[in-house]
Amino acid sequence: MSEHAAVGDPVRADGAGAGPAPEGHPRRWAILGVLVVSLLIVVLDNTVLNIALPTIQRDLSATQSQLVWSVDSYILVFAALLFTWGVLGDRFGRKRILLTGLAGFALGSALSSIATTPAQLIGFRALMGIGGAAVIPVTLAIITVIFPPAERGRAIGAWAGAVGGAVALGPVIGGLLLQNPQWFHWLIHNDWGSVFLINVPIVAIGAVGIVRLVPESRNPNPQQLDVFGLLLSIAGMTVLVYGIIHAGDTRDWLAPSVVWPIVIGALVLALFVWLEKRSDHKSFDVTLFSNRGFAVSLATVSLVFFAMSGVIFTFPFYLQVVRGLSTLEAGFCFLPFALGQLLSAPRSGQLVDRFGVRKVLITGLVAVLASLVALAFLQRGTSLIWLLGVFVLFGLGMGCVIAPASTVMQNTLPLARAGAGSAVQNTVRQVFGALGVAIIGTVLANQYANHLAPTLNALPPAVPAVLRDAVSSSVAAVPASLARAQQAGLPASIASMVRDGAFDAYVQAAHVATWISVGMAALALLVVVALLPRHISVHRTEPQAATGTQPAAAHQG
Numbered sequence: 183m184s185e186h187a188a189v190g191d192p193v194r195a196d197g198a199g200a201g202p203a204p205e206g207h208p209r210r211w212a213i214l215g216v217l218v219v220s221l222l223i224v225v226l227d228n229t230v231l232n233i234a235l236p237t238i239q240r241d242l243s244a245t246q247s248q249l250v251w252s253v254d255s256y257i258l259v260f261a262a263l264l265f266t267w268g269v270l271g272d273r274f275g276r277k278r279i280l281l282t283g284l285a286g287f288a289l290g291s292a293l294s295s296i297a298t299t300p301a302q303l304i305g306f307r308a309l310m311g312i313g314g315a316a317v318i319p320v321t322l323a324i325i326t327v328i329f330p331p332a333e334r335g336r337a338i339g340a341w342a343g344a345v346g347g348a349v350a351l352g353p354v355i356g357g358l359l360l361q362n363p364q365w366f367h368w369l370i371h372n373d374w375g376s377v378f379l380i381n382v383p384i385v386a387i388g389a390v391g392i393v394r395l396v397p398e399s400r401n402p403n404p405q406q407l408d409v410f411g412l413l414l415s416i417a418g419m420t421v422l423v424y425g426i427i428h429a430g431d432t433r434d435w436l437a438p439s440v441v442w443p444i445v446i447g448a449l450v451l452a453l454f455v456w457l458e459k460r461s462d463h464k465s466f467d468v469t470l471f472s473n474r475g476f477a478v479s480l481a482t483v484s485l486v487f488f489a490m491s492g493v494i495f496t497f498p499f500y501l502q503v504v505r506g507l508s509t510l511e512a513g514f515c516f517l518p519f520a521l522g523q524l525l526s527a528p529r530s531g532q533l534v535d536r537f538g539v540r541k542v543l544i545t546g547l548v549a550v551l552a553s554l555v556a557l558a559f560l561q562r563g564t565s566l567i568w569l570l571g572v573f574v575l576f577g578l579g580m581g582c583v584i585a586p587a588s589t590v591m592q593n594t595l596p597l598a599r600a601g602a603g604s605a606v607q608n609t610v611r612q613v614f615g616a617l618g619v620a621i622i623g624t625v626l627a628n629q630y631a632n633h634l635a636p637t638l639n640a641l642p643p644a645v646p647a648v649l650r651d652a653v654s655s656s657v658a659a660v661p662a663s664l665a666r667a668q669q670a671g672l673p674a675s676i677a678s679m680v681r682d683g684a685f686d687a688y689v690q691a692a693h694v695a696t697w698i699s700v701g702m703a704a705l706a707l708l709v710v711v712a713l714l715p716r717h718i719s720v721h722r723t724e725p726q727a728a729t730g731t732q733p734a735a736a737h738q739g
Contacts, residue, residue, distance in 0.1 A: 219391060223385055226384075229516075256308065264318055264612075265466060286316070287317075295378040334589070335589050339529070426617070426624055430623065430624040486583055488618035495626075515570060515573070518573040519576055522575065523584075554703055630657060642676070
């Protein structure tokens with residue numbers, strides 16, 4: 183993305199478009215609301231999907247690897263195209279590109295709702311990612327420009343709170359839709375398509391607000407599109423993630439078909455970074471990482487996103503299959519997580535003003551770490567009240583991490599580089615989210631199969647191999663597979679033994695997966711304690727119009 187990706191918005195109160203006025207745009211809060219609505223659809227989508235994964239796996243007979251790809255196909259394309267959409271926005275107008283992306287996202291959502299095979303779902307999800315990637319590059323950068331320094335922390339806190347709340351509200355909305363499939367049966371003929379179709383009316387609402395409120399802007403000197411860099415980044419990430427997910431199929435991390443894709447993907451990404459550092463029209467601004475405040479804050483947010491992605495992928499299966507909750511009940515279990523973030527993120531700016539950004543980040547990370555450690559000891563019979571309390575703590579901690587760190591990232595950079603900084607931080611964060619789903623999803627599958635093996639080995643030889651294969655493929659397949667087997671004559675005592683063994687195996691696998699998230703959160707805490715400057719501020723100190731590029735970048739469309 184160009185350095186001027188979002189600094190050219192005509193935000194002067196007099197409409198002159200010659201750079202941001204010190205008092206900010208007169209309609210800045212209304213614009214923030216529109217941007218948040220647009221952002222909500224791309225954030226909601228992932229967690230709405232997560233609560234539907236057990237149902238999708240059953241209806242489409244999807245493997246664990248295909249489930250992971252249905253999540254990561256969206257994230258990978260989304261992350262890879264953030265910069266491309268930013269450059270296209272510079273050239274053709276950001277408002278126009280935002281509306282185009284939302285239209286593509288709505289089309290992909292509608293097609294995903296009627297997918298009949300795992301391959302179709304993966305492909306349509308990738309189409310959603312193409313459109314969704316257009317939304318992120320402009321939102322945070324526009325907020326940085328249209329709000330004066332005194333209000334920017336509060337605005338970014340509201341943005342982060344909305345994002346965090348959407349992450350956790352997604353399962354609630356997904357559960358509500360899955361619990362009432364009749365709402366959309368006149369359009370679709372499966373029980374889970376509504377979790378995608380709901381995006382279409384939200385897109386329509388967001389588009390109306392964008393047309394009415396968001397000003398058009400473009401860079402009169404747009405950056406050249408980095409096609410080769412785009413292809414390298416997509417290839418590297420896809421091959422790397424393929425190797426990680428394929429380990430779930432082979433159940434052997436050292437298999438050549440696993441090791442070589444991981445190595446090749448890492449080398450291609452290293453080549454991409456090396457070339458970007460030397461490019462005169464870079465799509466990924468590597469030089470931003472020389473800013474210590476930006477680099478440390480980005481590492482912190484990315485690591486906790488990795489941890490959160492793993493938790494949100496793992497626990498819908500625990501709640502719906504192991505604990506036997508309905509999709510709606512399981513979705514409501516994530517509501518305390520949303521509540522925690524909605525309470526802490528908007529107030530994090532006040533906490534930073536009083537205690538400093540380091541103390542707030544450290545406190546938030548300690549809360550995240552403590553909640554993850556608690557989840558690592560969860561058992562089949564653990565009180566749900568206790569679990570909900572842990573989710574509240576998790577949400578409170580995330581809110582105290584994401585909002586201050588995002589503000590630091592935006593305000594430690596010169597205003598003219600706000601767009602590039604926004605794109606870099608969102609890309610890296612999405613990549614870590616994809617890696618979190620891939621790695622933790624693969625570990626979860628392998629550990630589940632390993633812990634279930636003793637139970638399956640103890641079964642009488644008469645138990646059919648098809649039942650053994652079904653229950654070892656995924657815990658979501660256990661209830662239906664055992665019901666069919668009992669109808670075919672499987673004794674109830676053997677069915678009960680398999681069910682208990684499978685549920686215990688999943689809980690043990692979830693422990694291992696959650697400890698990976700614990701490690702990521704602990705690493706984030708170490709990074710902040712050791713590397714974040716002690717006197718860093720979340721408030722921009724440079725004058726709003728300090729960069730000479732501001733007037734040139736503003737162009738009314």
